[in-house]
Amino acid sequence: MNMNIYSSSVLTRVNKSLVLSISILLLSLVMSVNSFANEPDSSKTNGTLSTELEDIKKQVLKLNRDLFILEEDLLFPASTQVAVFVSVDVGRFFKVDSVELKINDKNVAGFLYTERQRKALEKGGIQQVYLGNLKEGKHQLTAIFTGFDGEGRSTKRAVTHQFEKDDDVVMIELKVEDNESSYRANVRVEEWVL
Amino acid sequence: MVKPTLADTVAAPAHLEDKLYRKALYYYFTGDFGEALNQINLNRQRFNSHSSRSRLFEAGLQVTVGLHHQATESLKALQIEQTGAMVNNVDESKSNTSPKELRLIALLQLAEQQIQQGDTNTAKQTLSQITEISNPYNDQYQILNQLAYWPELPIQSATASEEFHDDKSSERQYFSDAYIKLNQALLHMEQGDFELAKPKLTAIKNTLWLPPSKTFWHLLFNPFSDENEEGLSEKTNDEKIQQQAVNDYAQLLLAQMYVKQERYEAAYYELKDFPQDSPYTESALFIFAFSAQKIKQYTMSLKLFNVIKERFPYSNLGWQASLLLAGQVVDQMSLEEGMTSYQNSERLYKQRITELDNFHQMFLTTDDLLTFSPKKENFLLTVTKPAISAQLTMPFFTNNVYSTDSVWLQKALLDNELQADFQTLVELDLITSHLNGQQQKNQWLKDTLTLNSKRKTKVFEAQQQANYRAIIAQLSDKKQSIANIVANAESELQGDVFASQEQEEWLERIKASKQAISSIDGNRNIEEYQNRLKRVEGVLTWQLQQSFPERLWQHKKLLKEIDQLLLQAKQQRNRFAVLKDSSLLLSDLAERIENSATGIEAQLVNVAKLREKTSNKIQKNVRQFVDNQRLVLEAHLLTSRHEMAAVLESMAKFDKRIEKQLAPNLLNKETL
Numbered sequence: 001m002n003m004n005i006y007s008s009s010v011l012t013r014v015n016k017s018l019v020l021s022i023s024i025l026l027l028s029l030v031m032s033v034n035s036f037a038n039e040p041d042s043s044k045t046n047g048t049l050s051t052e053l054e055d056i057k058k059q060v061l062k063l064n065r066d067l068f069i070l071e072e073d074l075l076f077p078a079s080t081q082v083a084v085f086v087s088v089d090v091g092r093f094f095k096v097d098s099v100e101l102k103i104n105d106k107n108v109a110g111f112l113y114t115e116r117q118r119k120a121l122e123k124g125g126i127q128q129v130y131l132g133n134l135k136e137g138k139h140q141l142t143a144i145f146t147g148f149d150g151e152g153r154s155t156k157r158a159v160t161h162q163f164e165k166d167d168d169v170v171m172i173e174l175k176v177e178d179n180e181s182s183y184r185a186n187v188r189v190e191e192w193v194l
Numbered sequence: 195m196v197k198p199t200l201a202d203t204v205a206a207p208a209h210l211e212d213k214l215y216r217k218a219l220y221y222y223f224t225g226d227f228g229e230a231l232n233q234i235n236l237n238r239q240r241f242n243s244h245s246s247r248s249r250l251f252e253a254g255l256q257v258t259v260g261l262h263h264q265a266t267e268s269l270k271a272l273q274i275e276q277t278g279a280m281v282n283n284v285d286e287s288k289s290n291t292s293p294k295e296l297r298l299i300a301l302l303q304l305a306e307q308q309i310q311q312g313d314t315n316t317a318k319q320t321l322s323q324i325t326e327i328s329n330p331y332n333d334q335y336q337i338l339n340q341l342a343y344w345p346e347l348p349i350q351s352a353t354a355s356e357e358f359h360d361d362k363s364s365e366r367q368y369f370s371d372a373y374i375k376l377n378q379a380l381l382h383m384e385q386g387d388f389e390l391a392k393p394k395l396t397a398i399k400n401t402l403w404l405p406p407s408k409t410f411w412h413l414l415f416n417p418f419s420d421e422n423e424e425g426l427s428e429k430t431n432d433e434k435i436q437q438q439a440v441n442d443y444a445q446l447l448l449a450q451m452y453v454k455q456e457r458y459e460a461a462y463y464e465l466k467d468f469p470q471d472s473p474y475t476e477s478a479l480f481i482f483a484f485s486a487q488k489i490k491q492y493t494m495s496l497k498l499f500n501v502i503k504e505r506f507p508y509s510n511l512g513w514q515a516s517l518l519l520a521g522q523v524v525d526q527m528s529l530e531e532g533m534t535s536y537q538n539s540e541r542l543y544k545q546r547i548t549e550l551d552n553f554h555q556m557f558l559t560t561d562d563l564l565t566f567s568p569k570k571e572n573f574l575l576t577v578t579k580p581a582i583s584a585q586l587t588m589p590f591f592t593n594n595v596y597s598t599d600s601v602w603l604q605k606a607l608l609d610n611e612l613q614a615d616f617q618t619l620v621e622l623d624l625i626t627s628h629l630n631g632q633q634q635k636n637q638w639l640k641d642t643l644t645l646n647s648k649r650k651t652k653v654f655e656a657q658q659q660a661n662y663r664a665i666i667a668q669l670s671d672k673k674q675s676i677a678n679i680v681a682n683a684e685s686e687l688q689g690d691v692f693a694s695q696e697q698e699e700w701l702e703r704i705k706a707s708k709q710a711i712s713s714i715d716g717n718r719n720i721e722e723y724q725n726r727l728k729r730v731e732g733v734l735t736w737q738l739q740q741s742f743p744e745r746l747w748q749h750k751k752l753l754k755e756i757d758q759l760l761l762q763a764k765q766q767r768n769r770f771a772v773l774k775d776s777s778l779l780l781s782d783l784a785e786r787i788e789n790s791a792t793g794i795e796a797q798l799v800n801v802a803k804l805r806e807k808t809s810n811k812i813q814k815n816v817r818q819f820v821d822n823q824r825l826v827l828e829a830h831l832l833t834s835r836h837e838m839a840a841v842l843e844s845m846a847k848f849d850k851r852i853e854k855q856l857a858p859n860l861l862n863k864e865t866l
Contacts, residue, residue, distance in 0.1 A: 049811065052804050053618055054261055056797060060625055060632075061228075061261075063793050065235045067632060067639075070786050074639060074646075087216070117224055125220025126213055173213070192213060194241075 080133035081169045084109070084141065090178040091122040094157065094185030095148045099174070101130050102142040108132060126173065134165045143174050145187060159187040169194060211243045218251065222414075231255040246276060246296050253303065254414035260621075262307055269304040273323075276300060298324060298331055299411045305338045306415070317342040318349075327352040330409050333370035340374050345381050372403045372440045379447060388451050395451070398444035405433045442472040449481050458488035476502070480511045487518065492526050508546070508601050513830050516542055520837065529845045536838045543831040547824060553602040554820045563809055564619050567600040596620050606819040615812045622805045626798065633794050640787045647780050654770075662767040669760045676753045683746050689738030692745035697738065704731050 072081075084101055088094075096118055101109040109130040113121075121127060145157045163170060171192035178185050214237040221230035234252045237243040249272045256265035276297035301324050308317035321342055327335050339348040375394045382391035445468060452461035462485035468478040483498030499519035506512035516539040524532030560566040596616040598604055607613045683691040693701060707727050711720050 049615075049618065049804065049808055051263065052800070052807075053621065054263055056622075056625060056800050056804065057259065057261055058264060059793070059797050059800075060629065061231065061235070063629075063632060063790060063797065064228075065232055065239065066786070066793075067635060067790055068232065068236065069239065070783065070790065071635070071639060074643060074783055085213075085217070120220050120223030123219070123223050124216055125223050126216040127220045128217065192210060194210065 076131055076133060078169045079167050080135065080165075082130075082132055082134045082139075082165060083128055083169065083171045084130040084143075085126050085171065085173045086111075086121065086129050086176070087124075087126045087173055088118075088121040088176045091118075091176070091185075093150050093178045093183055094145075094155065094176055096121065096145060096176060097147040098145070099129060100144045100146075102144075103132070103134065104139055105142070121176075129174075134170075136165050136167070138162060138164050141172060141189075143187065143189075145174075145176060149185075150183065157185060157187045159189055161189040163191060210241065211237075211245050211248070214241060214243045215245070215248050215251070218248075222251075222255070227255055227258045231259060246272060246293065249275075250296055250300060250303075250411065251414065253300075254411065257303070257307070257415050262310060266304060266307045266311070269300050269307065273297060273300040273304060294326075295328070298326075298328065302331055302334050302338065303411075303415050305342065306334075309338060309341050314342050314344075322349070322351045324352040330412070333368055334412070336374060337370050340377060344377070367401050367403055369403045369405055369436060369440065372398050372401070372444075376440070376444065376447075379444075383447065383451055383454070388455055391451055392448070395444045395448045399441050399448065401441075403437055403440055405436070438469070439473055442469065442474050442478075446474045446478050446481070449478065449485070453481055453485065458485040461485040462489055462491070476506055476509060476511055479505075480515065483515065484518070487522060492522060496522055496526070507542075508605055510826060513543065513546070513827065517830060517833060517837070520834070524837075524841055524844075529841050529848065533838060533841045533845070536834050536841060539834040540831060540838065543827045543834065547827050547831070550602060550820055550823055550827070553600065554817070557603070557816055558813065563616070563812055564596075564623065567598050567603065569597045569599055602820075602823075603816075605823075606816055609815070609819070612812065612815050612819070615808050615815070618808050619805065619812070622801050622808070626801050626805075629794050629798050629801065633791070633798075636787060636790045636794060640784075640791075643780065643783055643787060647784075650780070657766070657770045660766075662763060662770070666760065666763050666767070669756055669763060673753065673756045673760060676749055676756065680746065680749050680753060683742070683749070687742070689735065689740075689742040692742060692749070693738055697734065700730075700734055704734065 082103070086096075086099055088096060096113055098110065098112045100107065109132075111127075111129050117127070139162070141161045141163060143159050143161075147155060147157070149155045157176070159174065161172065163172065171194065173190045173192060175188045175190060176185050177188055214233075218230045218233035218237065221227070221233055231252065234248055234255065237248065249268060253265045253268040253272065256262070256268060276293050301320055305317045305320040308314070308320060317338070321335070321339055324335065335352060339350065343349065375398050379391040379394040379398070382388070382394070445464060449461040449464040452458070452464060461481060465478050465482040465485070468475070468482065472478065479498060479502055483495050483502060486492075486498060487495035496519065499515040499522070502515035503512050503519065506515075520532060520535035520539050523535040557563075557566060596607075596613070596619075598607065607616065679691060690697075690701060704727060707723075711723050711727065714720060
């Protein structure tokens with residue numbers, strides 16, 4: 001019997017989930033690096049291709065960023081830009097389900113959260129829920145959150161905030177915060193100081 | 195107004211840095227790694243926000259999206275920075291992770307990247323910089339250390355940190371220990387030190403291994419981490435699978451070691467209770483059947499070889515099983531049955547060779563290799579990509595592994611390099627689709643800018659026709675005259691200041707009448723005239739005094755309105771001046787759009803070139819795979835034919851022997 005045939009087969013038939021996460025993969029990598037030493041062409045080609053792919057990805061990322069900034073400069077210049085964010089602190093007393101935003105009594109944005117998006121907020125993420133343009137002057141923002149309280153009952157929280165738009169970007173964060181003393185969540189508004 | 199860019203900004207204050215970082219975190223936790231990376235880049239470019247925590251996060255995201263070299267560079271820079279921060283005792287209060295821990299994570303991840311890139315010498319140097327290691331990172335350190343020094347014994351530069359010391363941890367057996375011991379056992383086996391390998395493998399086989407505790411950073415740097423996607427039950431299930439796989443692998447290696455030592459009985463009993471649903475079932479089944487044959491458990495081995503043949507018709511072990519089975523039939527049954535068995539094997543190999551050639555022909559004629567017998571979900575992944583995404587997100591990073599319905603290609607894809615090349619093709623297609631989206635977006639921005647420019651030109655032309663200087667002078671004169679009237683009225687409080695034209699005419703007539711009366715004074719009796727004139731004058735004065743406050747208010751209001759008009763005219767003039775300057779901004783935007791268009795074009799060309807290169811490489815590797823498979827099959831075919839010849843020879847000998855035995859009888863008959 002040819003031992004080499006099945007022993008190599010043993011090495012290649014490692015469970016995928018195992019392979020991806022454990023050191024055996026790294027070990028085989030190191031081994032493959034050694035075996036590649038005997039095949040300089042293959043290793044070289046492989047390295048070049050992966051480097052080229054990385055370069056392309058890098059360039060595409062850069063293009064993406066430039067285009068994003070360009071778009072923002074053109075469509076949302078600082079003199080008119082208003083951005084609204086949502087964050088959740090803990091989220092034990094209020095599980096966010098949706099948010100509706102009004103500026104000067106006009107609906108401007110609405111967002112329905114998936115489980116994953118809600119968890120992302122509870123883990124500390126801040127979500128940009130609205131980006132728009134407003135003229136200089138005084139404005140009113142109204143946010144209505146719907147969700148579930150600690151006992152799973154459907155509940156709502158709303159907040160109104162007056163703000164003034166000047167020549168700089170206005171960034172407003174709606175913070176859904178647990179209140180330990182009242183066992184309920186409140187929405188607090190914070191304007192970012194740039 | 196243009197937002198501040200990197201050049202004219204100062205570092206973002208701590209609270210803002212935290213918020214910007216959390217914006218990127220949101221994208222990461224929702225699984226949009228490309229957008230998270232984009233956000234980190236934007237934070238740096240827009241707000242000059244690049245704390246150590248952000249940099250480490252960026253490096254982790256770069257690993258996740260496959261930018262390993264860039265991640266290595268980021269980690270190197272971070273490691274240097276953190277060393278400085280520790281020396282200067284800088285504490286980033288905004289981060290939960292201390293500079294010491296950040297440096298440790300950076301060094302570990304840097305070493306991992308270097309090992310993945312095959313640069314083990316540099317990885318050794320990186321690891322040697324770690325002097326203290328805390329519990330959550332100990333497993334990773336031990337594994338990396340082993341890999342960096344493999345096959346030599348690793349040098350332990352780090353000692354356990356008291357800060358994170360946990361007495362119970364030394365009693366626990368984590369997966370990392372299992373992998374380290376497995377690697378050691380493999381090395382012992384390669385070197386023929388079976389006695390050293392055996393206790394290690396036995397221990398691995400019989401131990402319940404625990405998954406190591408993982409921090410946020412561990413998960414971030416593991417591109418295959420499913421922490422964010424899977425529920426707790428699935429995570430536990432994955433741990434069970436890992437546990438089972440580690441135990442099974444150790445068991446299989448033990449059996450393999452026994453076979454190498456020709457201890458077939460030990461191998462047979464080792465694999466007697468091997469699970470059927472293990473990832474190593476095929477190999478275990480083969481060793482088990484082979485050992486059974488060697489220890490003369492023929493009924494068992496016959497059944498097992500048949501099972502292997504049927505269950506793994508395209509595997510090398512299945513093909514070998516066919517030959518071993520035929521050999522056993524010859525030995526155990528009859529030559530005729532053995533012959534039939536060898537003929538079956540021959541037919542199998544010939545059939546496989548024909549299939550292999552057909553596969554190769556079809557593969558060679560396929561232009562787009564991803565369209566060659568893809569699995570349905572892969573097909574959807576590559577073909578039904580959105581033409582343009584609503585946002586500029588990056589859908590070209592995928593953890594979905596390419597797979598196919600073609601059995602031969604499936605077998606070829608067991609080679610990691612080939613699998614990676616197919617994955618490259620998938621990613622390149624996603625990049626192309628993304629770039630096409632960017633191209634459309636860029637064109638849209640260009641059109642928007644053109645419209646904007648046209649609108650501004652129109653406004654500019656309209657404004658140019660308006661003579662602001664004359665308008666402002668006229669309004670100023672008007673304002674002055676009204677202001678004088680109001681001032682006069684306020685100082686004298688005389689109603690005639692606001693007399694209308696008719697009232698002024700009346701006043702004039704009264705004045706003239708007075709003069710006429712005075713000229714005839716003494717000649718006539720003028721008393722009646724004077725009384726009548728006084729009455730008229732009195733009524734007029736009363737009317738004027740009555741309307742004085744109202745008219746004063748109206749004038750003041752008019753003055754205010756003129757003031758407002760004057761202000762608007764001045765603002766308009768200033769805006770017009772700004773509009774003149776903004777043409778520079780528009781040309782800057784136009785230039786940036788042009789640059790983007792050029793950049794996108796260049797990348798599309800690069801992608802096409804790389805796709806062609808990768809396809810050629812895949813074709814070459816598949817050709818090599820086909821050649822190798824054909825060689826194996828031809829070798830088996832040849833063996834089966836040799837064996838058939840041997841069987842025929844044996845049959846001939848047997849016939850001759852029979853003939854000889856029968857010959858005397860025949861001779862006797864003939865004599866009679």
